Ligand code: IPM
């Protein structure tokens with residue numbers, strides 16, 4: 001199978017984690033006889049530095065022509081503390097989401113028994129946690145009218161949703177729930193917000209088309225608490241843009257490291273895959289960032305291309321490294337392996353070079369404490 005993949009390495013640790021994901025995709029291509037053709041393009045602070053804009057038109061064109069997009073990370077500290085900056089890296093990502101109509105952001109949350117000790121939650125509460133967040137990504141307060149008064153002392157951001165915007169992502173979430181534990185939780189603030197009342201109405205109406213899916217409704221303040229006290233209760237969470245942004249970061253710490261989690265942003269004809277972590281500028285160029293969020297994003301990309309077996313091999317490779325304590329510094333600050341070593345190990349796994357017993361001595365040699 002031949003596929004075109006647009007690669008946006010982005011800012012901070014984006015390039016180094018994305019390179020490992022590409023390495024794994026190359027190993028998959030070789031083992032399964034596929035051809036992946038990569039086109040590199042710019043977005044974010046990197047694009048501002050090189051072209052003056054956070055999202056050059058060329059990037060949109062390349063993405064539109066691709067079967068999937070692999071993205072690293074966005075953001076640079078020089079813009080974060082400057083509220084007056086007119087051009088910001090994040091504008092690139094928001095514009096790309098809007099231009100490609102990537103309306104559904106999908107973030108799976110699961111736990112690994114070998115990492116239970118890293119979670120801020122008690123092991124008994126996180127064993128078996130496995131849920132998925134469907135966050136609306138191209139509407140709501142993120143894209144509403146924004147205004148600041150002439151004197152600069154008042155500002156507003158409008159939040160608006162249409163039935164159509166809600167329906168299209170709700171269908172995806174219901175369909176996914178049907179294939180999973182058949183439970184869907186709509187998270188909103190329907191006791192206060194008009195937009196939330198529309199979400200509730202539309203989801204209630206759609207529920208009759210998915211009779212086997214149990215639907216419940218939760219206010220966002222309560223949901224933020226429930227994700228901590230009893231995360232096992234969730235299967236599919238459906239929510240609007242801003243609530244999803246906040247809840248998905250909250251949920252990401254359950255597994256023990258933000259560096260592990262992948263995401264997919266799906267539209268009608270484009271799909272983008274990125275780790276959920278940020279650009280982590282303090283670690284950039286040091287080969288210490290965790291590449292697993294990016295590698296699992298590549299697994300989601302393979303799933304999207306309907307390469308299910310290939311995606312599973314990548315996930316098996318990731319599980320194998322975690323079970324054998326081949327982990328980066330965020331997971332084990334003393335005995336850690338480098339970003340590139342983890343990529344190499346998973347790539348070797350995918351290529352069938354690691355079977356049953358591993359030559360741990362060779363791997364030990366690449367451990368940070370020895371090098
Ligand atoms: C995310 C990020 C983005 C968002 C930023 C970088 C604009 O936090 O993908 O969750 O708020 O959507």
Ligand code: MG
Nearest residue numbers: 245246248249
């Ligand atoms: Mg976010």
